[in-house]
Amino acid sequence: MPLPKSLRRPVRRAASSSLTGQSQRKKCRTCNNLDPRDHTSSIYQTEAAKEPRASLNLVLDALSLAKTKQSGCRFCNALILALDAFFENWRGTRGRVNVVMKENATIKVSVDGQRWKNETVEIYAGSASRTPWPTLGTAHHIPVDSGSDETFDFIRRCIQGCIANPKHTACRFASKSSISAPKRLVDVGRSSSPIRIMDTEGRSFQYAALSHCWGSSPLLTTRKSNWAELAVNISFSVLPPLFQDAIIITRQLGLRYIWIDSLCIIQDSLRDWETESFKMGSIYQNSYITISATNSGDGSARCLGERRKPVKIPFQNTTGKEFALRARKILDHLPDNAPNGGPAKPIGPLTSRAWALQEHVLSTRILHYTATELLFECNTSYRCECMPERKAYPTTPSLIPKAVASKKTGAVWEAWQRIIEQYSTRHLTVPGDKFPAISGIASKIRKATHSDYLAGLWKGNLASDLLWHVSLPTSASSGHFALDTWRAPSFSWASLDAAVTFNILDDEEREIFVPTVSLLASSTAPTGFNPLGTISDASLTLRGPTTSATLCSEQNHGKWDYTLMIKGTSMIQITHDCMLVETDVKTEDGREQRTVRRGQPNDLSRQFKAPVLCLGVARYDNFIAGLVLGVSERNILAWERVGTFAAGTEALQNTQEQELILV
Template identity: 60%
Template sequence: MPLPKSLRQPIRRASTSSNSSRRNVCRQCNNLDPRGYASTVYHAESKKGPITSLTLVIDALSLERNKLPNEGGCRFCGVLIQALDAFFDGWRGNRGRVTVDLKEKGGIIVGVEGDGWKGELVEIYAGSASRAPWPTLGIGHHIPLNSGSDDTFNFARRCIQDCLTNPKHVACKTARKALNGTPKRLLDVGRITAPIRLIDAQGKTFQYATLSHCWGTGPILTTTKSNWKKLSSNIPFDALPPLFQDAVIITRQLGLRYIWIDSLCIIQDSTRDWETESSKMGSIYESSYITISATGSSNGGTRCLLDRRKPIKIDYQNTTRREFALRARKTTDHLPDIKTVEPAKPMGPLMARAWALQEHVLSTRILHYTTTELLFECKTSYRCECSPTRKSYPTTPALIPKAIAKQSKDHHALYDAWQRIVELYTKRELTVQNDKLPALSGIASKIKEATGSSYLAGLWKEHLASDLLWSSTPTSAGGEIRVLDAYRAPSFSWASLNTPISYYSPDEDERSTFNSIIKLLSSAIALSGLNPLGTVFDGAMVVRGPCISAVLSSQPKDGNWEYTLLIKGTSAIRISHDCMLVRHDMTDNGSKELEHTVRRAAHGDILAAFKAPVLCLSVARYEGWLSGLVLGRSERINGAWERLGTFSVGMEGFGKAEEKDVRLV
C-alpha cells in the first residue's frame, strides 16, 4: 500500500536537540550537517529512514571574518573558506552570499552569488573509502583527470553496452531506422593506418556516430562543391580541426568506423543539398549508434578530450586532531531531479545553441563531454562519472517517447512536450536567423508523425488555441525586443521574433475548464525550401471568434514601456506585449483616409507614448477568464491583422464582443 500523499512530501521539523547537545554547533554553517536545523528537510519516503537535506545561505563577509581553527574559529567554516579560496577568485570582500547545499551521505555543494561565478559550483566530499570525517558527509566517486583516459572510455563503453543489452530499454531499441532518414554521406575514419574520407551512404545501412558541436565564428573545415571530391579521397588527420580529431578518436575507441559531422557531410554551398540533408537531421541523430556531444567546447578549435582541473586537498582535523582525507572539486548542477521529473542539465557553450536542442532531444544515446566529467543519456536512463549507478532517471531524449506512450490516455501529452521544448528552444541562439524553423523541424516531424496534425509555422492546427497564446518573456539581457529586419514567419508564430517565450501551463483541474472559442476557417503556409517543416516566406490563417474594439495606450514606467487596453465599461487591462510597439498611421486602400493603428516596433523606430485603436480577439475561456490576442492592422496585407500581444480578462468585460472572421498574417 503506498504512503499517504502527506507523507510522500518533504516535511520540515524544528530541531528537538537539547541546548547542551547544540552548544558546539556553529550557527553559521551548522557544522556542515543537514540534520537538526530549523529548516532541515526530512524526506520521509526513504526506505532506510528519514534522509535529510538543508540549504544554508551565508553572508560572504561574515564567513570571511571566521577565525582559523587553531585560533578558536569554526573548523567547518574553515573547510568552506579553503574551498572558496581555491575555486572562487575574488570572493573575499564580496558582499554577496555563499550558498551551501547539504545532503545526508552526499557531497557538499558550494556556490557564490555574483555574475562572475554564475553556474560555477564546488563539491566538497570525503576522499577516502575509510571512515568519513563526520557521519553525514558522502564519499565522492573518482573522476579521471583527463576525459580521454582509459577509465573514461571504459565508463562510456559500459554505459552504451548496458543500454544495448538491458531489456528495460525498450524506447532505445525501437528508435526509428527509416532509410529515408539515413545520411547521404558519412565520414569513414577507418583504422589509424587507413585514410579518412567521405563516403556515399545513401540507401545503405551503417552503424555510425554523430557529432553535436558549436561551429563558432572562426574558420572550420567544410565540404563544398569544389572540394568534396578531394575529401572523398583523403582527409589528412592533421587537416581536421582539433575537435573533429577528438571526435575521430572517440569514434575509433568505441569500435565504430563511421561518423556523421554536419559541416563535412552536407555540401555547405549547395542550397538543395543543405535543405535535403538538414530536413533529415532528426532521423540522422535518432538512428545513430551514439551522439558525441562536445558540450563544453565553444568551437571546432577547442578540444573535448582534455585535462580536467585536479581536486584540491582540504586540511581538516577533528576535535582529537585526527586528520582526514577531505577533497574539493569543480562541479556543475547537472544531476536529474526525480521528484520534479527534471532531466539532467549538461553545462557548456553547446547548451546555448538552437540547433543542438533537437540533436539532444532526438538522439537515442548521447555522451556529453563537459569540462568537469562525462555524462551519458539515452531514451531510458542517465549516468555520469560522479554518479555512475545505473538508474532510470528522467532524460531529455526520453521526453518525446514518454509523451508518445502517454498519448493514448492523454492527448495533450505530445503538445505539452512540444510547448516545453519551444520554451527551451527560444532561449537559445542562432547564427543564421532564417534557421529558426528548420532547426526545430526534426522534432516537429516527430510530433506530426504521432498526432497527424497540420503544422502552421511553429503551431499545431489541432492545438491551435493553446499554441496561439504564447507570451514573450524577454530577459533583462535581451534589451528592447523589436521586429526582425526581414520576414521569417507570420506574426501569430513565435518564430516571427527573437525572444524567449512561454505558454500557460494548466494543472489537471484547470485543463478541464480550458475551452477554445475560435474556429479555424482556413490556413496557408508558403514554404521557401524543400523542408516541409522548415523556412516559410508567407503564412496566414482566418479564424472566427469573439472580437471587441479597444484603444491601446503606451506609457513609460520604471524605465520600461507598459501597454494597457482601454475598453469602454471596463477597467484598464495590462497586456503582455510581444515586443516594443509604436503607433502607425496608414492609408486605407478603400477610402484613402488616414487610419491609426499599432504595429511592432522596427529597429530605428523612436518609442513614444501613444493611444491608438486595436482589435481584441478572444481565443480561449477557462475558469471565468478569457485569454486572447491584441491585434493591429497589417500594412503588408490589406484587410489583415498582425499580432501585438496577449491579454487575459474576466468574461464580464467582453459581454459586447461580436463574432467576426479575422485574417491573421
C-alpha cells in the same frame, strides 16, 4: 502498516532532544559545523523515506564569511579554503554563499552571481573509512582525463547497459525510421585505409554523430570544389582539433563511421543543404551514439583532455588528527529536486545553440562532454560519472517518445510547447534558420499527430499555440524589438528573437479549456525543399469574438506598460510582444487609419493611445484569453499580433463574431 504516499513528506522540526544543551552550543552559528542536523532550519525525512534522514540549506553572507579568522571555526575555515580554490575573488563580492547539506552525502557550495552561474563546489570525504565527521559522505571518483581508459570503459558500460537492458524498449524502437539514412558518412579509416567522406548509396551503417558548435574559428567544410578530394583522403592533421577527438572517440567505441554536418553536407549547395538538414531528425535518432561536444565553443576546443583535479582541504579534529577532506568543481547538471525532478541539465556553450536542441532531443543515445565529467542519456535513463548507477531517470531524449507512447495527443502538444520554450532562448548564427533548426522535431510531431504545421503552430492545438507570450526582460535596457527582416508571421513565436512561454495545461485544465476561434483557412509558402523549413509568407483566416479597444502606453520605472481600455470595463494590462509604437496605415480608399505595431530599434518610444482589436481565442472557467491586434502594414486587409491579454469573461461581453486574416 506503512504510511500512505501522501504522508511520506519531509518534516521540519526543532533540534533533536538527544543532544545536550552543551553540545548544541558548540555548533558554529555560521556553518552549524557543516552538519545538516539539529539546526532550526533542518528538515527530516520520515522513517519510510529512502533519502538521507536530515538535510539543511544555509545561505551565508559572503563578506561576513570571508572575515572569519583562521583561528575560528575549523568547519568555516574548510569552507573558506574550498571557496578560495574555485571561486576567484569571491571574498570581494556582496553576494550569498549557498551551502546544501544532506546526511551521509557530499556538501554542495555555490556563490550567487552571473560569473559563477551553474558552478558548484563539492566537499567530500577522501576516505569512506575515515570521514572527518559522521554526516559527511564520500563521492564517486571522476577521472582527471576525459580521454582515459577508465572514462572510455564508463562509456562502453553505459552503451552496453542501454542496448542489453530489456526495459529500454524505447531505445530499440527509436532507431526505426522511414526516412533514409545519411547520404554521406566520414569513414574514420583503419591502419590500411585513409579517413575519407563516403557516399552511403542508400546502404545502412552503424555510425556515430557529432553535435557541436561551429563558432568563429576556421572549420573544415565540404564544398563543391573540394568534395572529390575529401572523398579520397582527409589528412588527420588538417582536421580541427574537435573533429580529431570525435574520430578518436569513434574508433575507441569500435565504430568506423561518423556523421559530421560540416563534412557530410555540401555547404555551398542549397539543394543538398536543404535535403540533408531536413533528415537531421532521423540522422541523430538512428545514430549508434551522438557525441555532444557540450563544453566546446568551436572546432578548436577539444573535448578530450585533462580536467581540473580535486584539491585537498587541510582539516584536523579536536585532537589534532588530520583527515582526508577533498573539494572539486562540478556543474549543477542534476535536475531540480534530484534525482527524480526532471531531465539532467548538461552545461556548456553548446546548450545555448538552437541547432543543438533537436540533436539533443532526437538522439537515441547521447554522450555529453562537459567541463567536469561525462553525462550519458538515452530514451530511458541517464548516468553520469558522479552518479554512475543505472536508473530510469527522466531524460530529454525521452520527451517525445514518452509523449507519443502515452497515446494522449495533449501530451504531444505539451512536449512541443516545452521544447519551443527552450528553443526560443537559444541563439542562431543565421537568423533565417529559425524553422529549419527545429524542423526535425516538427517532423516527429507531425508524424505522431497527423496535424498540419502552421509556421510553428499546429492546427490540432491552434488555440493553445496562438497564446504564446514573451518572457519580458527585467530591465528597461534589454527590451525586444521586431525583426528587421521578415522571417515568420506575427502570430508565430518565430517572428521574434525572444524567449517565449506557453500556459501548459494539465488534463483537468484541458477539459475546461474551450477554443472560441475556428480556423477557416491557412496558407504557408515554403521557400525550398524542406516543407517544414524556411517560408516566405503565411496567413491564418480565423472566425471568433472580437471587440474594439484603445491601447494605452505608459512608462513605469524605465519600462513600458501597455493597457487596454474597453468600454464598460476596467483597464486590462496586456503582455506585449515587444516595444510597441503607434503608426498610420492607408486604407483601401486612401484614408489614413491609426493603429499599433511592433517597434523597431530606431523607433522613438513614447506615450500613445491608439485603436486596436481584441480577439478572444479561448475560454476557461470565468476567464477569456486572446490576442491584441493592429492593422497590418504589409496587408491592410489583415491584422498583426502585438500582444496577448487575459481577463474575466465580463470584459468581453459585447463582442462581435468576425472573420479575420492574421499575417
